[in-house]
Amino acid sequence: MIAPGQAPPGAAERPRIVPRAEASAPAPRRGDARADADPAAKIEARALSKGFAEVSAVAAVSLAVRNGEFLVLLGPSGSGKSTLLRMIAGLETPSSGDVLIDGAVVTDLAPRSRNVAMVFQSYALYPHLTVFENIAFPLRARGVRGRALERRVLDASAAFGLEPLLRRKPRQLSGGERQRVALVRAIVREPTVLLLDEPLSNLDAQLRATAREELREFQRRVGTTAIYVTHDQVEAMALGDRIAVLDRGALRQVGSPHEIYEDPADTFVATFIGSPPMNLVRTAGALLGVRPEHLLPRTHFAAAEPITALPVRVGRVEYLGADRLAYGTLDDPWPHDPVVVRWPSTIAAALRAGERQQLFARDTDLKRFDPGTGRRAQ
Amino acid sequence: MDAIALDRVRPRRAAPRWRDDPQALARALLAPAILYIGLLVGFPFLLALYYSVSDATVGARVFHFVGLENFRSAIENPTFWQALRNSIVFTVVSQALVVVLGKAAAMALYRPFRGRALVRFLILLPWVAPISLGAIGWLWIFDPVYSILDWVARALHLIGPDAWPIWLGQPHLAMASVILVNVWRLAPLATVIILAGMSAIPQDIHDAAAIDGAGFWRHLIRINLPLLMPVMLVALLFGVVFTFTDMIVIFVLTRGGPYDTTQVLASLAFFTGVQGGDLAGGAAIALFLFPVLAAVAIGALTLARRAEVV
Numbered sequence: 001m002i003a004p005g006q007a008p009p010g011a012a013e014r015p016r017i018v019p020r021a022e023a024s025a026p027a028p029r030r031g032d033a034r035a036d037a038d039p040a041a042k043i044e045a046r047a048l049s050k051g052f053a054e055v056s057a058v059a060a061v062s063l064a065v066r067n068g069e070f071l072v073l074l075g076p077s078g079s080g081k082s083t084l085l086r087m088i089a090g091l092e093t094p095s096s097g098d099v100l101i102d103g104a105v106v107t108d109l110a111p112r113s114r115n116v117a118m119v120f121q122s123y124a125l126y127p128h129l130t131v132f133e134n135i136a137f138p139l140r141a142r143g144v145r146g147r148a149l150e151r152r153v154l155d156a157s158a159a160f161g162l163e164p165l166l167r168r169k170p171r172q173l174s175g176g177e178r179q180r181v182a183l184v185r186a187i188v189r190e191p192t193v194l195l196l197d198e199p200l201s202n203l204d205a206q207l208r209a210t211a212r213e214e215l216r217e218f219q220r221r222v223g224t225t226a227i228y229v230t231h232d233q234v235e236a237m238a239l240g241d242r243i244a245v246l247d248r249g250a251l252r253q254v255g256s257p258h259e260i261y262e263d264p265a266d267t268f269v270a271t272f273i274g275s276p277p278m279n280l281v282r283t284a285g286a287l288l289g290v291r292p293e294h295l296l297p298r299t300h301f302a303a304a305e306p307i308t309a310l311p312v313r314v315g316r317v318e319y320l321g322a323d324r325l326a327y328g329t330l331d332d333p334w335p336h337d338p339v340v341v342r343w344p345s346t347i348a349a350a351l352r353a354g355e356r357q358q359l360f361a362r363d364t365d366l367k368r369f370d371p372g373t374g375r376r377a378q
Numbered sequence: 379m380d381a382i383a384l385d386r387v388r389p390r391r392a393a394p395r396w397r398d399d400p401q402a403l404a405r406a407l408l409a410p411a412i413l414y415i416g417l418l419v420g421f422p423f424l425l426a427l428y429y430s431v432s433d434a435t436v437g438a439r440v441f442h443f444v445g446l447e448n449f450r451s452a453i454e455n456p457t458f459w460q461a462l463r464n465s466i467v468f469t470v471v472s473q474a475l476v477v478v479l480g481k482a483a484a485m486a487l488y489r490p491f492r493g494r495a496l497v498r499f500l501i502l503l504p505w506v507a508p509i510s511l512g513a514i515g516w517l518w519i520f521d522p523v524y525s526i527l528d529w530v531a532r533a534l535h536l537i538g539p540d541a542w543p544i545w546l547g548q549p550h551l552a553m554a555s556v557i558l559v560n561v562w563r564l565a566p567l568a569t570v571i572i573l574a575g576m577s578a579i580p581q582d583i584h585d586a587a588a589i590d591g592a593g594f595w596r597h598l599i600r601i602n603l604p605l606l607m608p609v610m611l612v613a614l615l616f617g618v619v620f621t622f623t624d625m626i627v628i629f630v631l632t633r634g635g636p637y638d639t640t641q642v643l644a645s646l647a648f649f650t651g652v653q654g655g656d657l658a659g660g661a662a663i664a665l666f667l668f669p670v671l672a673a674v675a676i677g678a679l680t681l682a683r684r685a686e687v688v
Contacts, residue, residue: 086585089589111585111589112588112589117590120585124583124585126601127583129600137590141593141596
């Protein structure tokens with residue numbers, strides 16, 4: 001089995017893109033590969049900072065991306081995630097700190113000397129060039145000519161079903177087709193790292209789910225290390241091997257989607273991830289966090305399980321089909337803080353406005369945060 | 379039954395105010411433009427056609443049909459051919475320089491730097507200043523005795539201490555001088571047009587090209603110039619029209635001399651028709667501008683439409 005990021009046999013001559021037939025073989029999963037993959041970081045940011053006119057866009061971010069990994073930079077708008085990506089690409093010069101690719105400091109190198117590829121939110125296809133010439137552009141810039149050029153463009157296009165579109169101009173393509181052209185143009189040069197800046201946000205909701213799946217599959221097949229910027233937590237959870245959460249230029253937490261969701265490092269991550277977000281309750285000496293779906297009737301817990309009673313006075317109930325959401329406040333002995341409860345439709349118990357519900361949560365599902373710093377407290 | 383009853387009730391129809399009537403409003407808003415074109419473009423053009431087949435002079439503007447006599451005599455006049463050649467040289471050389479300089483200046487002014495607003499303002503000055511005033515300023519710069527050009531060239535040892543070039547009095551120097559002044563005057567317009575076109579290209583395209591490995595020249599030739607082609611053609615079209623029909627620079631600086639070596643069609647038509655009094659002959663010469671300008675306009679607009687890609 002080929003580990004992601006490792007070149008398949010004969011890769012020196014052939015593009016690393018696997019044709020469709022071969023790709024149908026089970027692709028190696030990221031999780032399996034991590035153990036035997038090169039532990040050395042493929043991409044590394046060391047205390048990377050960027051200030052624009054006294055405003056700090058990115059503040060001393062240190063981050064290592066593993067070989068073959070799909071890392072998502074997640075944060076609200078203005079969190080510095082795009083600036084961080086553009087510094088890795090070489091489109092922005094850091095105020096301080098370094099970018100390392102394959103262990104070498106590339107901070108002072110131009111984008112074209114870094115062998116990075118980038119897919120933009122707008123796709124940034126060259127409007128005056130055909131699909132063929134768009135895909136050929138990075139190869140021509142690297143001095144690939146003649147039949148070698150043609151073969152690499154055709155192989156890459158064929159692998160992603162772009163052959164019928166090669167003679168078209170970008171304006172004659174649908175949104176989904178443009179996105180695929182942008183991706184193929186990015187990987188045809190076999191980049192060290194593939195950078196993606198919200199590449200799905202220009203697609204309509206219907207197409208986005210399909211495109212997300214295609215994109216993940218795409219990265220698995222090509223095996224390229226990828227860094228993906230988004231403000232959409234669903235995208236981040238679905239795509240990322242790991243997620244790096246950013247807020248106001250600072251890195252809040254890096255971890256697998258599971259870690260980010262179940263073990264948020266601070267109240268920002270806790271309330272940014274999850275919809276509705278984690279409830280925060282003020283208690284003596286700590287903020288207590290509990291996810292809306294973890295507040296359940298007594299019958300859902302085994303007798304011996306260590307649980308905590310959290311009575312809720314229900315104010316309003318929203319019926320959403322698959323879920324019911326109840327908005328209310330905690331009741332005595334707790335402070336009357338607002339809480340949201342989320343029950344899947346599989347829970348039959350009644351949930352009525354105005355009632356006091358005796359709800360419980362597993363002690364392991366209660367997360368304690370320092371009320372001053374917002375960091376997790378043990 | 380109800381339907382019949384309803385038919386009898388005739389609702390009063392409120393007439394819209396004329397301002398809310400799109401048809402009336404359209405006519406009212408178009409009227410000034412049509413009036414302007416009719417009075418200041420259409421009428422003089424028809425008058426020129428009329429004069430060109432007559433023997434009207436400044437003193438006797440009575441119509442006496444002479445057929446194509448005026449065109450025949452223009453074609454038989456060697457000065458006419460020289461003026462046509464000069465017009466083409468004047469236009470082609472100055473516009474080639476204008477587009478190249480305009481593109482270079484636009485690239486220099488595209489990225490922000492300290493004092494960019496001031497530099498943009500200064501670059502635009504030659505365009506906003508009255509042409510005749512600018513040309514008179516150049517008349518001093520080209521003065522055979524006090525020319526600042528001579529001083530500078532002598533100080534830099536480009537010309538010897540005894541060389542006294544007569545900028546506007548020697549045939550080749552005179553043509554170079556009027557071309558220089560025309561470029562000085564029209565380059566700002568091209569710069570502004572191209573700058574606007576450059577701002578219309580999304581930054582993502584430039585970033586993508588940088589990441590895809592394009593260096594300066596590849597970026598310029600494969601991305602920038604093709605995307606700017608429609609806008610540069612517009613700048614070129616404006617420049618050609620302004621240059622081919624203009625006579626102010628030449629009138630002020632050389633009056634077509636020496637020996638008609640800077641005489642262009644527009645100035646020749648002026649000297650023949652207005653100063654020489656031969657209205658009919660001047661009109662015939664001026665009409666030779668028309669097919670050239672029409673062809674240039676149609677060609678440039680067609681190309682611009684075909685090149686529209688973004």
